[in-house]
Amino acid sequence: MKTKKLINAGADAVDEMLQGVLAAHPDHLYAVEGMPRAVIARNGPRKGKVGLVIGGGSGHEPTFLGYVGKGLADAAAIGNVFASPPPDPIMACAKAVDGGVGVLFMYGNYAGDVMNFDMAAEMLALDEIKVRTVLTTDDVASAPSDQREKRRGVAGNVFIFKAAGAACDLLYSLDEVERVARHANARTYTMGVALSPCSLPQTLKPNFLIGDGEMEIGMGIHGEPGTAREPLKSADAVTDELMDNILREMKADRGERVAVLVNSLGSTPMMELYIMMRRVKARLDAAGLIIHTSLVGNYCTSLEMAGASVTLMHLDDELRRLIDHPCDCAMFRR
Amino acid sequence: MKTKKLINAGADAVDEMLQGVLAAHPDHLYAVEGMPRAVIARNGPRKGKVGLVIGGGSGHEPTFLGYVGKGLADAAAIGNVFASPPPDPIMACAKAVDGGVGVLFMYGNYAGDVMNFDMAAEMLALDEIKVRTVLTTDDVASAPSDQREKRRGVAGNVFIFKAAGAACDLLYSLDEVERVARHANARTYTMGVALSPCSLPQTLKPNFLIGDGEMEIGMGIHGEPGTAREPLKSADAVTDELMDNILREMKADRGERVAVLVNSLGSTPMMELYIMMRRVKARLDAAGLIIHTSLVGNYCTSLEMAGASVTLMHLDDELRRLIDHPCDCAMFRR
Incomplete structure (x- = not known):
């Protein structure tokens, strides 16, 4: 097909x-x-x-x-x-x-x-x-x-x-x-999850195969292999998996500010992105971090791939001004 | 599935x-x-x-x-x-x-x-x-x-x-x-085309069925039936079909201005929207109409439905100011 x-x-x-x-x-x-x-x-x-x-x-x-x-x-x-x-x-x-x-x-x-x-x-x-x-x-x-x-x-x-x-x-x-x-x-730290592939205009064929009930954590924006192929989980569980990895590296102190991007890989609609954003906020609240600004939508896509990514930029005074x-x-x- | x-x-x-x-x-x-x-x-x-x-x-x-x-x-x-x-x-x-x-x-x-x-x-x-x-x-x-x-x-x-x-x-x-x-x-005049369905969060089932090589011209944003089910055509041919219907009604004079929206129904990526925008511009040029402003992207979607719509607003001095x-x-x- x-x-x-x-x-x-x-x-x-x-x-x-x-x-x-x-x-x-x-x-x-x-x-x-x-x-x-x-x-x-x-x-x-x-x-x-x-x-x-x-x-x-x-x-x-x-x-x-x-x-x-x-x-x-x-x-x-x-x-x-x-x-x-x-x-x-x-x-x-x-x-x-x-x-x-x-x-x-x-x-x-x-x-x-x-x-x-x-x-x-x-x-x-x-x-x-x-x-x-x-x-x-x-x-x-x-x-x-x-x-x-x-x-x-x-x-x-x-x-x-x-x-x-x-x-x-x-x-x-x-x-x-x-x-x-x-x-x-x-x-700046990003991690994504893919639910379905995209296809190039010249081939119209999917750039990878994935099962009906599966997701791939960490997949790249050209379909590069991720870190784990797993059964699709709830939005909260997926967001937690992305946030766990990001927060582990970011090492921010309570009271610090972040810029947040919840990005669609292409066909994942805003409804799902905002459901993920809700969980991102809960996790940041729990870590004592302040959302300085946020973007939710199609910012860096992979044609019509389904999936999403979460990005945090760990702000300091200079980055905040910029x-x-x-x-x-x-x-x-x- | x-x-x-x-x-x-x-x-x-x-x-x-x-x-x-x-x-x-x-x-x-x-x-x-x-x-x-x-x-x-x-x-x-x-x-x-x-x-x-x-x-x-x-x-x-x-x-x-x-x-x-x-x-x-x-x-x-x-x-x-x-x-x-x-x-x-x-x-x-x-x-x-x-x-x-x-x-x-x-x-x-x-x-x-x-x-x-x-x-x-x-x-x-x-x-x-x-x-x-x-x-x-x-x-x-x-x-x-x-x-x-x-x-x-x-x-x-x-x-x-x-x-x-x-x-x-x-x-x-x-x-x-x-x-x-x-x-x-x-x-204001809009006409759309759907290529694939979406599904509601409660059911996760497609809201309509459509063949692998088919499109539906004029389908509504909740999957309401359109005016024709046809084999999928080229972007130019599809855009022409939408523009023919819109321009026939709009009856604008040469030199008049329009606001243009090329809108994704959800999963159709910006690449395809801009390919359609190129044809919209060609048709407007041929009709002697001026693009006063344009929007291209996800502005009114149907969850993850694939497809797009073209909107023209026929501007006069008052609408242009507003x-x-x-x-x-x-x-x-x-």
Whole structure:
């Protein structure tokens, strides 16, 4: 059985999506001339400001396009579905947003992205554009805590990009933006659960198999294997399992503040996300932690995968200011 | 096979969702004491302002809760999944938001909602709270154009509530708010397509059956039968079918402006919505119509149903001003 999708030719899906994005949000976004996979913020880049370039594979919308705008990322390089962009659109993004004081690349820690962004950075060095890179590694299920550098970047991207984008908007130096980005990443923890697969537009076939009554804890946003395949539990029990892992690592003191994201992987509706949010709040209350801000909805998806993730960013005074800093993107605003 | 959901007991889903909503958005929303299904905007209601009360069944999130806030609705009365709220929370909403100059009830045209909101209005009259009612009837597939009053209200709610909420915020009189609401409804057109069903938390069984390669054009947001069951077509062909029906009725002149909403019914991802948006833009360009503003995403859902709807609001100077008026809701902002 093929998955039903509202698409035209599967191979055209990403480019047609991008045309739709520009049709819907012309005041916020434009593509570099002749390079449709390099999408730039109309009101972000400026002289003297570090340019923030994010990007990665498609299929996670509103990640990455939704986080391009004033006060957040300046540009996104867009790959095929679940595949890194090649160096060309990455370079085009960097050139379009370079304000003369350097560019920061931020993206999830995946081998293909690392290879392509690094190639772009090397070539940009020849043009005397200074590039630094910070990988996001918020997925606690993807490697042990003493191997944080091996972890994947997932929904926590939203808060990590937000903090770095605010630092850029406040005209921090490239050194300082890089420090903030690493600090934000180090204090952000995500864990997810998948209930059903998604399928790529080109194949229309499920990207993994899972039983009718099963869930997979810790599965990645491209269907990377998780830490346990289990019978589906109640929302409270699932949320507890995610929160146990996150809180064990986060080591926050009573009275401290967190930013919370309860994220749908695609087809899990808001009703279920808010039921999980209720339990997140109960667990945070019990730990004496304060919800400074919260997001609930589709923020980092895997096409139509069913499932959800919980992200906590452990705030300090600096991150709190950066998270509260205004931003204005086509699909996200504070 | 049962649908997998991240819930606890099915019967608790709506109340637990509401607890999660209040946990996530305490700065925007609160529930009336002892009446958790009456959700009120913290910064909306005030003396001398018409109170706007919306509501209906759950399962369409962010409709209705997402449209409660300053500049939009003042309160939402929340029913069980796909079922009208009873009169009690509706009355509690009206009393909480009454600014002494009357209350407007706005909701989709469904028999259960009409009965319960009308009962509430009658009882409120005894308390000398003046209530007017405007039903939304934007679903062009649900009755012929000469029987507009028989049509259902669907995703166009977003724009219609927005216009009425702006009129309330601008301190229009009850007569004027009612006029604006009827005018906004009369100029709003939605049509949808369903690809797969959803299931209620209590049953976990699909609410309709549809073949692997089929779609249903014009299906309602509770699975009400549509106008045609057809083999699934390309995104462009489906969008054309929706746009043909909408444009035939809208009768706009070249150079006029529209507000566009491409809405997911739940599990259809943003990639597909933007592919549809691309075609909507092509059709509007061909008709000489200007996209004044656009929304693309999950705005009026049917739990995890797959499918999408297209809404056009045919703007005039008055509606344009009201749509552009600022609003600040927990799940929606302009």
